[in-house]
Amino acid sequence: MIQVSQLAKIYTTGAHPVVALQDVNLEVKAGEFVAVMGPSGSGKSTLMNLLGCLDTPTTGSYKLDGTEISTLGDTGMAGVRNRKIGFVFQNFNLLPRTTALRNVELPMLYAGVDARERVKRATSALGRVGLADRVNHRPNQLSGGQVQRVAIARALVNQPAILLADEPTGNLDTRSGEEIMAIFQDLNRGGATIVLVTHEREIALHTSRIIHFRDGRLVVDERVEKPLDAVEQLKSLGSPDENHSRIGDMTQAAKPPGDVPYAQTISGDDNPRGEAR
Numbered sequence: 001m002i003q004v005s006q007l008a009k010i011y012t013t014g015a016h017p018v019v020a021l022q023d024v025n026l027e028v029k030a031g032e033f034v035a036v037m038g039p040s041g042s043g044k045s046t047l048m049n050l051l052g053c054l055d056t057p058t059t060g061s062y063k064l065d066g067t068e069i070s071t072l073g074d075t076g077m078a079g080v081r082n083r084k085i086g087f088v089f090q091n092f093n094l095l096p097r098t099t100a101l102r103n104v105e106l107p108m109l110y111a112g113v114d115a116r117e118r119v120k121r122a123t124s125a126l127g128r129v130g131l132a133d134r135v136n137h138r139p140n141q142l143s144g145g146q147v148q149r150v151a152i153a154r155a156l157v158n159q160p161a162i163l164l165a166d167e168p169t170g171n172l173d174t175r176s177g178e179e180i181m182a183i184f185q186d187l188n189r190g191g192a193t194i195v196l197v198t199h200e201r202e203i204a205l206h207t208s209r210i211i212h213f214r215d216g217r218l219v220v221d222e223r224v225e226k227p228l229d230a231v232e233q234l235k236s237l238g239s240p241d242e243n244h245s246r247i248g249d250m251t252q253a254a255k256p257p258g259d260v261p262y263a264q265t266i267s268g269d270d271n272p273r274g275e276a277r
């Protein structure tokens, strides 16, 4: 599905060129669940931007389902993003004054899906991430974990072949992080290909493969023999609310301490570049 060869990305925006990625060779097959790890500045986000068709490499090749992405041009890349890719980023902003439902509808609006179908699919996606009873909440009325689940629902509505997640649990407490991983594992078992950046090994161990970056190079490609099962992990954490039945469907009252409020994870930008997807 993903074929990357001799990929390099050199940023020339500053006074000195920065080699963000070099000599990267990588193949990800359909249905794989891959974690990307590495120190800050090692090129993880740059890789995600390239895989997500948000940017083009300086040299090298990236083929997605056999199509060489660098030959597509901006419009072609936008089309691929809309049809094939779902993004979940750590601070991949939702519109703050807009309900969960409307936020999730947005990608379908760009894809030209009609209004009734949009509501139907958005409602179903929110149900799938355990937020059926939060559709009319705005982001600032939700916990950090819930906001991230809205972002996952939004990434899902166009039924992308690939989900790209850049530190999706980075701002969350342990339980909320496990809940997010439970959703990703569920989606992966349903056939989704997922590439997820994390700096926590504990999170990476929920996937079946960990690729490690250092100084822009892919240095280790590691198999995870027995991935951690997030649902099992959640059980061992104990339940903060005996009444909640769905994965991670927390009530505000049961919100654990340390759950980062939405306001801390978002910028004031009401129209981030991601919204045009």
Ligand SMILES: Nc1ncnc2c1ncn2[C@@H]1O[C@H](COP(=O)(O)OP(=O)(O)O)[C@@H](O)[C@H]1O
Residues within 6 Å of the ligand: 011, 012, 013, 014, 018, 019, 020, 038, 039, 040, 041, 042, 043, 044, 045, 046, 047
């Ligand atoms: N838009 C950009 N312009 C210039 N340099 C950048 C840009 N984005 C990232 N970099 C640089 O590229 C390197 C890799 O960054 P990044 O991919 O964000 O790393 P990571 O996500 O692993 O922390 C860093 O040295 C960073 O400063």
Ligand SMILES: [Mg+2]
Residues within 6 Å of the ligand: 044, 045, 046
């Ligand atoms: Mg990064």
